[in-house]
Amino acid sequence: MDTDPKKTENIENITKIATFNTNSIRSRLHIILPWLIEKNVDALCLQEIKVENKNFPLSEFENIGYKAYFSGMKSYNGVAIIAKEAMEDIRVGLEDQENSPEDSARLISGIYKGIQIINCYVPQGKEIENPSYQYKLNWFTRLGALLNAKFKNNLPVLLCGDLNVAPEWEDVYEPEKLADHVCFHIDVRNAFKSIIELGLIDLFRKFHPNEKQYTFFDYRTPWLLKKNKGWRIDHILVTPELAEKSIFCEIDMEPRFKEKPSDHTFLVGGFGG
């Protein structure tokens, strides 16, 4: 089977679903819009759109033939799904009794062509001793409950987004030095693992078992990008029936080298009929 996405881009009946942390959608339109057109992606899940709903750049996406579903707030967080076809059952937040406005700006879900998509921006956590880290760990527990509820609908599930966890040693550039980082600490890695163990497959690792490719490079130390020292914290996780239909899963670094890039990259999964 041909697993090179460059050769499969124009083949019909492949469904392409992608994720991208924008770090402000309005500042990244010059990257997102051409990329959507070039890659012919079916559904693009965005995080950190950093815009209130009333200011969401909806017409920019409608002008190129896409629909947009979004849940934002002022300045921080915010998630959206840009989709070619209309989606069903759009919901926001963790759908539990604790759900806060911030939670609603961190998760948006919906059904795209029979696939239950869950798009998340998991809290970063700040520092191990910060209450924000407990909020992050608890967020994974709540996400697990949401997942189990979605599983009951018997649709294939695709959970993606900036999950703010590098799950394994090969997912971060200096694992031996980062044991106390909130995106690599053992407790958050176990929280990630507990989500996986509910019945999801890490799609990038299915196709690239050992490669040191990353989805995030810190702006603050520019040489890290040049040296390929980053983090694999953006993920596409799928249920087994979707994993079996998958054709490729690739990190697209190219937009990272354009003017005014995000600090994250695109991650794309392709699925056959």
Next chain:
DNA sequence: ATGGTCGACTCTCGA
């Protein structure tokens, strides 16, 4: 390589 760079929006916070 222990600092540095972004974005939103007031001015400092979050990443």
